[in-house]
Amino acid sequence: MDDLTTSTSQSFFIPNNSVVGDYILQEVIGYGGMSVVYRAYHNQLRRTVALKIINKQLQSFQKLAAEARTMAQLDHPNIVRIYDIGTTPYFYFAMEFIKGTTLHEWLRRNNNYSIENLAPILLQLATALEFIHSKNIIHQDIKPSNVLITPNNQLKVMDFGISRVAPRMVPTQKSEFTPVGTPKYMAPEQISGSASYKTDIYGFGATLYEVVCGKPPFQGRSYNVMVDVLTKEPITPSVLNPQVSPEIEAICLKCLQKVPANRYASVKQLIRDIKNAQAHQPILAKKYTKWQASKKFFKRHIVAITSMIAVVFMLLCFCVYLFWQKNRIELYANNIHDLKKEVDLVRDATTQTLKRAFEEYSTLQQSDTFLQPLRKLLLKIPQSDKKYPVIYGMCFGLNSGKYALKKSLQLLQQKIEKDPDDMELFITRGNIYLHNNMVDKAIADFDYVLQKKPQSITAYLNKANALTRKLEYDKAKQLYDKLLKMEPTYAKGYYNRGRWFSIQKKLKEAIKDYKLTTMYNPAYAPAYNNLGYAYMRTRQLDKAVENYTKAISLDKKNWQSLFNRAIVYMQLGNYEKATVDLEAAHAEKPKQSQIHCYLGMVYFNQGTLSKAKKYLQLALENAELPRHLRQRAEKILRHIRNK
Template structure:
């Protein structure tokens, strides 16, 4: 059989046919072994400046492979350094798990079968004292018969008393998204492979990696410090028992993971057979427990505030200034309090609802500025007549009612803060009353209160920030000044950069806007709105491809961010990639069926593609549900004109003029309609109006 053709190359006794993949040190090819008449996977070292350390690492890979003999591990054939360092392995027709994930083509039971085979392979490796250290979807190959093969022991660690640890220089070996916390710190163990299998399972079930970030250090930090999003919050259809198995693999503390792949294999087998498993299902209480441990200080402060409400009769307004002494008194008083009282029960229930809400959040949460967090407690306050008797209650009630956005509650908040301010002038009270005025639409009174707060404390950045928000549209330069002052006082307050970036965008100062949005992401790496605004800014700078990347990143962070799909659709239209454009507009509509702008743009696209029925359906839907949407009438009028239904086109164009008399282009459309009808007087009337506009 002749394997030589114009697309092949010779390497010793091998005929290289095609490239299969690339790694940090070399390239893997499909090659034909002329001596043994078989296909092999040939790994050829191509790295320039191949050092002694590199050679040792390469030799280590060979030693690792040579010691492994298992049906679920790719077989090793031979190794040589002539003419270049290389080795060969069995060639397998199939696809990687990575490809299945990208295709969103992973069924849970099929994945369990795959994972069970991986467990067998890695248990064998561990018995040979080998830690793989680079388990990931692209290193899991499934052949055409469904047999799983674990590949690439190229970063394997030989666990013996005499080994040379090649990572001592500080080089982190492995793929970062799948690394265990201890591996990030350069201390890979057998348990690290179990974590990596869990990370692989997580991605296969949710179609996303556990952590996202702009750079390695950001991801490393999240692996070590942050909790990942529970699988069923991303895809509720995932079995809670399979989620439990995956989460047990991913525990940050090694002792809490499965202690061997034999144990994990048994667990998966029991799951498959509907037998009991040892992993505990993930519950809301687990989320709360994790959240509490991570934010112990903040939540302790919240609890103290609530306890203050319960035993406020024991606390005076002056005692609030002595927080440490008060906290000690609260602990004693709590033991003596009547735990069965109706008010305490209601308050505890309200607190539990609020904290349970927080535990479900996977975004940056400002505890005291989240209306959903405060809602249950707000209801308790609103119903309690006794709260009028104590200044401590009045302060906190005002704060909670401030977040309700109901006029009655906001007016009560103003009364509460006014009562306090009659006794003592306090910048926090002025700021909060200003916020209540702002939400009541009393802009001048709000600004006056923010000014008073700043006069009392020039370092009170919340007052500057809130005042900047009020100036943002009417007085953008004053808004920039206020936001800049916030940044000076509190350099890590990301909202100030974000708002200032929007002002710069409105002023067409796009480079300054980009700098601010980038700063936001350096503080809060997954702040989806910053990616979105970066995308808009790059579009203004005629860098559509970079804008597209940012919109895509926004979607990666929040798959339901419909505005990002819409903007991607607009870019794809300009790039004449109409199928992608239609898909993105439709996705935006699927997420938000009342996003009329997406219907308009999809209708325009359908009109361009001469799919008139679909275009008309979109425009009709817009004007039916949003009768003041002049863009819907405008584009439907253009569609009617193209369909030669001039009468209906005229009706729509006249509606546009009624809704938006300054829309110049519509007068030209009216001129064209009357020209088609041969009405010269109307033609002259509207061409004149068009010129005047």
């Protein structure tokens, strides 16, 4: 996602070893839309610096000088120092070179989300902000990439390119300006066109949120993010990462309040709260109880669910209304155009809601239970396939019979011919091909998307999955590695590469990738299930039980995790717990032959022979029961009959 200050410009580069002023350029260490930052060396002073060079075509020297003057005022141990400024042959200024890592990487290495571990770093950042504000300056772009940690755990704030002088009268006084910054970390008032010291407090909160949750409060395209910042509440941090302490969560959410008056009155007050939390003293910020966090999480998701149901219901109402009112159309001729626009809006909203639901919960597109009501609704609407081709394709493209599959693909083809630049259509069709084992056609669609949009992480992931299905394992592995290099925090990438390692029986590597999946998406149940299976295969049974339990806590109807945990309990000799899990799995999958077989075995081991006989017979009636389980079931039944 682009920074609003750079979205319309292009970066430029100068070859390494070039001379700029008294500096020799060594390598690029960062860049934006209007500048490039190099590691450079001053021969006479024998000092390594970070040299920021401004594109003359895009930025005036006055702007560069303003940033340099701002930084020159800020002599503080937690703020990057400026050494020099020049104009020939480029506009540039030299800054302190920091050998360090980002906040997020630092915490990932420490893997400690306690207040005792975080407080020293947070206090350094807050102290730097307090000093900046004391100079009547608003930074306006506090974010993880502008905060570095040195090897000796000293924090440094940098990049004052969009900072501005604050009003001197009242610390919270606002002033109008053109919105600049990075949307993911911008405060609501910043998006609306104003800023105050409390804008930086919001940036502090957004940075802290990403550090402990692995992602910013809101994600997506710039416009969508700004809408979410203005209208939605972020997911409570402890929902995404249960290791987050209540004090850190409370401080983070107070900083992220949409109304500036509800945030900390000043950075000094924020510092006092952090110190009180560190000393286990009462804090000003309100701590969230588990009940409050659960309510907030449920409220966030229920909106999405009810919105989708409401949109579908509205669509049905509009269609029924049009059907029954067809004889009175002439009386409402002046309203037809507006009514059609409303129906189009409902259709588009339904399409986007389904797409987002399928992206967030990929199993929904394979769930007959979820899709059946939508399919019935579409079949009741006259010519629904022509009116809503994309919705029709998504609902009937998977698990719905050859005729519906053929029709779905025809509709998507028609839509693609009308709008060949919509890459989501190709990805949708590719997924339908892949699910129906038309792997080569799926790969062709994903390749087309990558040709038009080379940075499409989704296309890389889907193509890698298709190559794995095609048994071209080496090519699939290369794509998984590539997309994770492009997006190092992409949870689904680690999850699918973990599955690849499992197929290759490289279980240690699979375990590492599944762990990374749960770190970047702590609420992703399939990753815990697969991690449990990998531990079970490596005979680490306690860890297997722990991860299956986590998967079940996230998805109470996860029959596969219940079934696998039962097998582990049987290996541990705990047949009572195994019975409870197998009965719960059976309630979700009453026709699954392997569940019948294991229920028969566990009841046999407990001496309940009537139930054992019943379930073993059910298992043997199913032709899909694997051969080795069939042999075991027959052997146990013979033993029961002999008794």
